[in-house]
Amino acid sequence: PLPVEEADKIVLNLEALYDHPDSELEHVAKLARSIQQRRGDYNGRILSIRADDLYTLAVIYSTTPSGLVEKLEDYGVLVHDLQAFFADSGE
Numbered sequence: 001p002l003p004v005e006e007a008d009k010i011v012l013n014l015e016a017l018y019d020h021p022d023s024e025l026e027h028v029a030k031l032a033r034s035i036q037q038r039r040g041d042y043n044g045r046i047l048s049i050r051a052d053d054l055y056t057l058a059v060i061y062s063t064t065p066s067g068l069v070e071k072l073e074d075y076g077v078l079v080h081d082l083q084a085f086f087a088d089s090g091e
């Protein structure tokens with residue numbers, strides 16, 4: 001499996017993730033909620049996740065970490081440009 005480029009931090013758009021109607025994203029949403037709980041990070045609109053957790057999720061989805069990133073990309077639940085993300089939402 002390809003290593004995930006270390007420069008690319010995986011940042012989830014929580015609103016897009018939790019509001020997504022597709023049950024395909026169920027496991028990602030479940031992990032994100034669990035991480036929020038463990039960090040006590042409840043108010044964020046985004047969540048940075050560990051490369052390790054991405055790897056584990058990829059196993060669950062029977063793909064590679066980069067394959068999962070592509071899938072998340074297609075579903076529109078990743079944030080790439082934090083500055084633009086916060087600027088667009090008027091913060």
Ligand code: C2E
Nearest residue numbers: 031034035036037038039040041048049050051052053054
């Ligand atoms: P831990 O792994 O022993 O980490 C203790 C604290 O070290 C974390 O407290 C956090 O403040 C800091 N820390 C560890 N790794 C990183 C990192 O890569 N980046 C940053 N910015 N800080 C880091 P926190 O956030 O309150 O988390 C408490 C515990 O909850 C963690 O203990 C870990 O067991 C679990 N946890 C939190 N987030 C995650 C996650 O994304 N994935 C996993 N697998 N566990 C997590």
Ligand code: C2E
Nearest residue numbers: 009011012039041042043044045046047048049082083086
């Ligand atoms: P960054 O990692 O590029 O994050 C930019 C902003 O995105 C953060 O601004 C925060 O508003 C949001 N953000 C990113 N990841 C998360 C997340 O998992 N949960 C939540 N709730 N928000 C998130 P902020 O907090 O002002 O931090 C600015 C920069 O300061 C961060 O840029 C990072 O480079 C650094 N930083 C802040 N806290 C930590 C930390 O605990 N560990 C490390 N290593 N860097 C930190």
Ligand code: C2E
Nearest residue numbers: 006008009010038039040041047048049050051052053054
């Ligand atoms: P970050 O805080 O900018 O950390 C970038 C990378 O530095 C992490 O990638 C990890 O390889 C390393 N690192 C940072 N702090 C620690 C630490 O306390 N212990 C160890 N062993 N390594 C550390 P990674 O794991 O892929 O995490 C990506 C991002 O996810 C982190 O970026 C941070 O924003 C978030 N994150 C990961 N784990 C935690 C955590 O336990 N608590 C919180 N609050 N955020 C976390």
